[in-house]
Each structure stands twice: as structure tokens, then as C-alpha cells.
Amino acid sequence: MTVMYCLLKGKYESNWIKCMKIATTPRVLYYHIVADKFPEIYPNGISVSNFFRQLGQLKRRGYKFRSLSEVLANPKKFNAKDIVLTFDDGFSANYPVLMYLGKEYNIKPTVFLIGKCIDNKEMAWNHKLLLMKRYCSPVKLSAQIDNYVPGATISSFFSRIEMSEKDTVTDFLWKEVMPFSESDYLQKHKPFLSLTQMKSLQKAGVEFGIHSWSHPDFSRLIYPEAYTELDLCFKQMEELSVPCKRYFAYPYGRPAQNEIETRLIKNFQLSATFGISYGLGDNSLPYTRWQRIKMDGRKLTNQQQFLLMPWLRSIKASRFNFF
Numbered sequence: 001m002t003v004m005y006c007l008l009k010g011k012y013e014s015n016w017i018k019c020m021k022i023a024t025t026p027r028v029l030y031y032h033i034v035a036d037k038f039p040e041i042y043p044n045g046i047s048v049s050n051f052f053r054q055l056g057q058l059k060r061r062g063y064k065f066r067s068l069s070e071v072l073a074n075p076k077k078f079n080a081k082d083i084v085l086t087f088d089d090g091f092s093a094n095y096p097v098l099m100y101l102g103k104e105y106n107i108k109p110t111v112f113l114i115g116k117c118i119d120n121k122e123m124a125w126n127h128k129l130l131l132m133k134r135y136c137s138p139v140k141l142s143a144q145i146d147n148y149v150p151g152a153t154i155s156s157f158f159s160r161i162e163m164s165e166k167d168t169v170t171d172f173l174w175k176e177v178m179p180f181s182e183s184d185y186l187q188k189h190k191p192f193l194s195l196t197q198m199k200s201l202q203k204a205g206v207e208f209g210i211h212s213w214s215h216p217d218f219s220r221l222i223y224p225e226a227y228t229e230l231d232l233c234f235k236q237m238e239e240l241s242v243p244c245k246r247y248f249a250y251p252y253g254r255p256a257q258n259e260i261e262t263r264l265i266k267n268f269q270l271s272a273t274f275g276i277s278y279g280l281g282d283n284s285l286p287y288t289r290w291q292r293i294k295m296d297g298r299k300l301t302n303q304q305q306f307l308l309m310p311w312l313r314s315i316k317a318s319r320f321n322f323f
């Protein structure tokens, strides 16, 4: 009885220590768009003035901005008062702000790039879907979706489509419903960072990590598919001679199965992967999984996310792991 009590007490206490760690480790914030004019390809984001208001408030409350490489090199040195800024997808709308952060604030954010989108070569399937929704009537789009994925609707398309078919099917759909080609749109609007912009950002201190090649849901990939997604992306960065850290942010924050992630970390020597949920041990050594907090929503939501999320997540993690 005593032995059982001690064992349970030990397990309980060590889990609580891990939970506390979740809530007290550095906060990694993420944004998609910080701009005064949001691009059609991703029409949600935060205005430049609200973004700098956020940074000002954080600074006044004693938070310090760190680069991801600084934090990952020695996570034990930092705590919840240390903040890392990250940006997903590599949108060009963020370019002025990213440059300004480096030069004027000495903040070194990390940009997670989608390999196929770099330099406006292609769009990812989720961007194509967003544009199709904008330019095509829901009735016409629904009818076409039903042709390719019988029974699927605009809203269920994401979960119904096989990840191995997502690009082929969205390309077919685009040809059927869009009044212009993908390349014409990219040429005209240039929604993604160009190579020249990336090189300037790198000189200004911005770090680059990867966000996969084609933005799939990794929770639905088998290992060879997940491997190819990272391999193509790292090779692309090498070919372009843009220094790239061994960081990988999961699209939609949805991680691969643990066994797949372990193999990816080993094969690509990843120093960290990034999701948006929490498990015991995340954001602390020796674990490689880090979790981020979304900060480009409404003001109140951002505040809740920032202040409460680490604690709520730690409670959630404890519920699933204590018993």
C-alpha cells in the first residue's frame, strides 16, 4: 500500500513539474499576415499598428524578444518572459514589417516557408481553395467539388480529400472554375516572398525554417510522404543558397504520428518541430516538440491566447497524462 502510494505520488509530482514547465517556458508566438492591406490569398491577419501595439505592451510588461536559435541553443536559460516571433507561409505582405523588426527593434523573427511557394513559383492547395471561394460562386464550386470528391462540400473538402490527391484535385478544380491561370495570378500579385526579399531579410537577421513543401495535414501522411515534404523543402533552400535552420512548423499545427516525427527528427537532424497544442514535456528539454500561440486574431482572443493558453494547455495535458 505504502509502495503504491509512493509510486503514485512520485508520478503525480513529476507530472506536475512537467505541467508547470509547459506554462513557464518561453512563448513562441505565430502570425500569418501583419499588414494594412491583407492579400486575397490569405485575407486574415493583424494590422501593422495593432501588431506594434502588442509588441509595445509586451515590452512595457518586461517581456524580452529572442531569436528562436538563441532560445533553442539553451532553453533552460529562458522562461515565460522570453518571446519568439514566428511567421508562417512566407507571405510577401509581411516583408516591410519583418525588415523593420530586424533593423529598428533588433528583433529576429523566424519565417517558416512553404517550399513550392518560394519566389512565387506556385501556390499551396489551401491558398488555391481560398481564391476559388473568392472568385467562384458557391453553387458552381460545390458542383465541381462533388464531381471530383463525390459527396464532399466546400467545407468538408479539406477532410474528405486524400492528401496524396490534394494537389491534382485542386489543380483540376482551378482549371474548371477560375477565370485566370495560377501563374498569371502569381505574376500579378506576388503574394509570396521573392528570393531577393528573402536574402535581404536574412541579412537583417530574420531566420528561416520550413513549413513543408506543399502544406499537407501531416497527421494524415505516411512516413515516405512526410519525408518527401521535408526533403524537397530543405533541398530547395540549399539550391537557393538561403541559410535554413533545422526547424519545422507543422501546417495547421497538426503533428505527424509520434513514430513518424521521431524518424523525421533523426533523418533531418531537426532541432525543433512546432505545433499548436500541448503535451507533457513540450517546450522543454529533452523534447523536440515546441508549441506556439496564435496572435493575429481579434484583440481579446489574442490576449486570452497569450495569457491563458499555456496554463490551459498544461491543465489539459495533465488531465490526459495523470491517469
Ligand SMILES: [Zn+2]
Binding pocket: 088, 089, 211, 215, 251, 252
Ligand atoms: Zn501554414
